[in-house]
Structure formats: structure tokens, C-alpha cells
Amino acid sequence: HGLTTALPAALDRGEFFIEYQPLVHLGDGTVHGAEALVRWCHPQHGVLGPDRFIPLAEHTGLIVPLGRWVLQEAVRQARFWNRSHSDGGPLRINVNLSPTQLHHPGLVADTVDVLERSGLDPGALCLEVTESALIGADEDLLKPLRQLAEMGVDIALDDFGTGYSNLANLRRLPVSVLKLDRSFTQGMQTHPVDPVDLKIVEGIVSLAHSLQLAVTVEGVETGAQAEQLRELGCDTAQGWYYARPGAPDRIHSLVLADA
Numbered sequence: 419h420g421l422t423t424a425l426p427a428a429l430d431r432g433e434f435f436i437e438y439q440p441l442v443h444l445g446d447g448t449v450h451g452a453e454a455l456v457r458w459c460h461p462q463h464g465v466l467g468p469d470r471f472i473p474l475a476e477h478t479g480l481i482v483p484l485g486r487w488v489l490q491e492a493v494r495q496a497r498f499w500n501r502s503h504s505d506g507g508p509l510r511i512n513v514n515l516s517p518t519q520l521h522h523p524g525l526v527a528d529t530v531d532v533l534e535r536s537g538l539d540p541g542a543l544c545l546e547v548t549e550s551a552l553i554g555a556d557e558d559l560l561k562p563l564r565q566l567a568e569m570g571v572d573i574a575l576d577d578f579g580t581g582y583s584n585l586a587n588l589r590r591l592p593v594s595v596l597k598l599d600r601s602f603t604q605g606m607q608t609h610p611v612d613p614v615d616l617k618i619v620e621g622i623v624s625l626a627h628s629l630q631l632a633v634t635v636e637g638v639e640t641g642a643q644a645e646q647l648r649e650l651g652c653d654t655a656q657g658w659y660y661a662r663p664g665a666p667d668r669i670h671s672l673v674l675a676d677a
């Protein structure tokens with residue numbers, strides 16, 4: 419595969435860049451943080467989304483150095499935002515971790531190193547792991563996440579609700595945030611909203627809160643969805659209704675606008 423063989427040189431040449439999508443508080447619409455989403459500016463094919471190359475990078479192992487670069491870059495960016503604006507609590511930065519990164523023995527040391535060199539408060543970092551990556555996870559896999567959580571790093575379960583995980587299992591995971599999958603948000607768009615969908619989201623939120631987990635909703639595209647999800651008790655949201663993923667300056671101006 420042409421893209422696969424081009425990946426290592428692309429990393430050396432600096433062809434990857436990061437877009438940031440804001441996460442907002444559903445209560446008052448202020449910015450809570452941003453999720454880092456990597457893109458590849460390919461010299462022939464133009465800008466490629468992560469769906470085009472993350473699976474290839476996973477397969478070849480390049481995801482480890484690429485993921486380290488994303489983490490370093492996103493943390494540096496968050497540190498910059500927080501240096502110029504710190505009242506109202508630090509802006510959070512969310513970074514996705516793929517299963518190979520989760521299994522990589524250097525995960526904790528690399529993360530500690532990136533945080534120390536940037537000076538970012540570990541509590542301002544949230545690592546997103548998909549629900550499916552943690553299904554059936556044993557203690558060996560959970561230990562690094564536990565160590566990171568003990569340092570104050572938040573761990574989020576991404577795409578929650580799609581992985582058929584045992585809800586009782588949530589108790590033993592070192593997770594502090596559930597990111598409710600976009601499909602639930604889409605369910606809040608029908609008129610009238612399906613009462614079963616409402617009950618399901620209500621149930622997830624109540625379980626999450628009883629376990630001291632925050633709930634983030636993904637894929638909010640309309641004000642009606644935002645309002646419905648706020649009424650259901652969700653804490654933070656992300657989606658095109660607020661902003662598409664974009665350049666870091668945009669997050670900076672949104673935060674300054676809140677101040």
C-alpha cells in the first residue's frame with residue numbers, strides 16, 4: 419500500500435498537523451477544552467483524515483511515534499493556551515490513544531516526559547480510549563492507565579455505548595469520563611424523540627454520575643439536541659453546532675471570548 423510505505427517519511431517531513439475541536443460546558447456554553455484530531459497533508463492526495471491512515475499506522479506500529487508526536491504537540495498547544503489565559507480553570511486537552519499505544523510499554527514514561535517538559539498540569543490532560551479497546555481488558559492492560567489516572571490524568575471512554583461492554587465493569591476501569599457515542603445524539607434529533615432513546619441516555623447518565631464519571635456527548639449538530647442533552651444531565655458536549663475541528667487559533671479566540 420502506497421500510503422503505508424509513505425508514513426514514516428511523512429512523520430520525518432512534518433506532514434502531519436492537528437485540528438482542534440472545542441468541548442463546551444452544556445450548562446453555560448463556555449469552553450471546557452478541545453480534542454486533538456490528527457490530519458495528514460499528503461503532497462499528492464491533499465489533506466487526509468485519520469480514518470485513512472490511523473489503521474495503517476496501527477498495523478505497522480508507526481502509531482507509536484506518531485501518537486507520541488500528537489501528544490507532544492497537543493500538550494504544548496494546551497500549555498500555550500493556558501499560559502496566556504488561566505482564570506476559570508485550565509483548558510483541557512483531549513488526545514486519542516489507539517489500542518497499540520495502550521499496549522506499548524513506554525506509554526506512561528512518554529506521557530510523564532511530555533507533561534514534564536511542557537509544564538502542563540496532568541489534570542488538564544484527558545486521554546481517550548475507545549470502549550472496545552477496553553472490553554475484556556486484564557490488569558496488565560489497565561495498570562498503565564491506572565498509573566496515569568493516579569497522576570491526575572483523566573481517562574475517557576470514547577464512543578461509549580457502541581461496544582457492548584458490561585456496565586458493571588465500569589467500576590473497575592480507571593476512567594473518569596464517558597464520551598457518549600454520536601449515535602445517541604442523532605437519536606435526540608427525531609420528532610418526537612423516541613422515549614426509549616431518552617430512557618437509555620437517562621440511564622447511562624445516571625449510572626455514570628453515580629460512579630462519579632462525567633458525561634461528554636459527541637456529534638451535537640443542533641441547538642435542540644444540545645438542550646435535550648443538557649436536560650438529561652450531560653455535562654459537556656462537542657459537535658458542529660459549536661465548531662468544526664479547526665486551527666488552534668480558533669480555540670484561543672473562543673476562550674478569550676468567554677473571559
Ligand code: G
Pocket residue numbers: 454455456467468469472485488514515516663
Ligand atoms: O474528525 P475525525 O475524522 O477527525 O476523526 C476520526 C477518528 O479518528 C476519531 O474518532 C478519532 O478516534 C481518530 N483520531 C483522530 N486523531 C487521532 C489521533 O491522534 N490518534 C488516534 N489514535 N486516533 C485519532
Ligand code: G
Pocket residue numbers: 439455514546576577600636637638639656657658659663
Ligand atoms: O474520537 P472520535 O471518533 O470521536 O472523533 C470525533 C469524530 O467525529 C471526528 O471525525 C469529527 O470530525 C467528527 N465529528 C465531530 N463533530 C461532529 C458532528 O457534530 N457531527 C458529525 N457527524 N461528526 C462530527
Ligand code: MN
Pocket residue numbers: 453514546576
Ligand atoms: Mn475521540
Ligand code: NA
Pocket residue numbers: 576577597599600636
Ligand atoms: Na467518538
